[in-house]
Amino acid sequence: MSNWVEACAADDVEEEDVIRFDHEGRTFAIFRSPEDEFFATDGLCTHERVHLADGLVMGDVIECPKHNGRFSYKTGRGKGAPICADLKTYPVRVEGGRVLVDLG
Template identity: 40%
Template sequence: MSEIQWTDAASFDEVPADDVIGKIVDGRDLALYNVEGEVFATDNLCTHGHARLCEGFLEGHEIECPLHQGKFDVRNGAPTCAPVTEAIRSYPVKIEAGRVYLALG
């Protein structure tokens, strides 16, 4: 079993409380969410309408797509509201020394 490779994605302070930001990390368009002090990461592109989720509305653990109001659970990428039916990819996150690290592999 190989060791997890962690990629430095952002400063913890860059991810506003109870909000979402878009970041390009290793060439990937990702969304970083801060929900009650815990950071989550997913792909930034909606699987239904190809809109950037960082432009959507975060409420609790759900991000609403700005295009057709489909929703995803930011903890695991699962769709939670129509018209979304396909999950987005989510990534493991760790916080260390004020930095947000992602396992992109």
């Protein structure tokens, strides 16, 4: 079942960057790729629950600011230690300049 929620304006996210989005007690991360596509993942690192929006985006990778764990924000797949689990990803679409995330 779909549950599309407006996360932000497309212009709120710079190319190759991430912002934090909180909804109903949960934290998400919204990414804009160098190819101008948008992606969404859980917003906390699976290693120590640190906000990924404070991390560094390089290409299609987000690096956690605490212990430098890295994930592909396109797939959620962890890129090695100290990552202990992959990130959950969410479908994204852009309508009328707004980023919508399907939180299912």
